[in-house]
Amino acid sequence: MDTPRDGALLRFSLGLEYLKIENTEKAIGYLRAALARDAGYSAAWRALGKALESAEQSEEALAAYRDGIAAAKKKGDKQAEKEMAVFARRIEKRIAG
Numbered sequence: 001m002d003t004p005r006d007g008a009l010l011r012f013s014l015g016l017e018y019l020k021i022e023n024t025e026k027a028i029g030y031l032r033a034a035l036a037r038d039a040g041y042s043a044a045w046r047a048l049g050k051a052l053e054s055a056e057q058s059e060e061a062l063a064a065y066r067d068g069i070a071a072a073k074k075k076g077d078k079q080a081e082k083e084m085a086v087f088a089r090r091i092e093k094r095i096a097g
Helices: 008-020 024-037 041-056 060-077 076-094
Strands: none
Touching: 008 024, 008 041, 024 041, 041 060, 041 076, 060 076
16 A cells, blocks of 8 residues: 555554454454554554454453553543553453453
8 A cells, every 4th residue: 555645543543444354364464554643543453353353362452452542641532541441451450260
């Protein structure tokens, strides 16, 4: 892709579309690419966590949510921070139990 219009938003959008059709492998790839372009993109961290959970990669999903929480805190995105904290706690409980 690498055109002037290519960026985090495009990669994020493609990741979401692949997630909708349950192609988690491609979704994860595009979401990781979005984050490589903008590590502070809290919505992309949230979507990556969801995609990783769908792929039954709980440890990686937990790490994505934790990174997303840090990114959201840095940007002052309280809603994303709260949502990802809830998702992370659910995974922690599942892993512990």
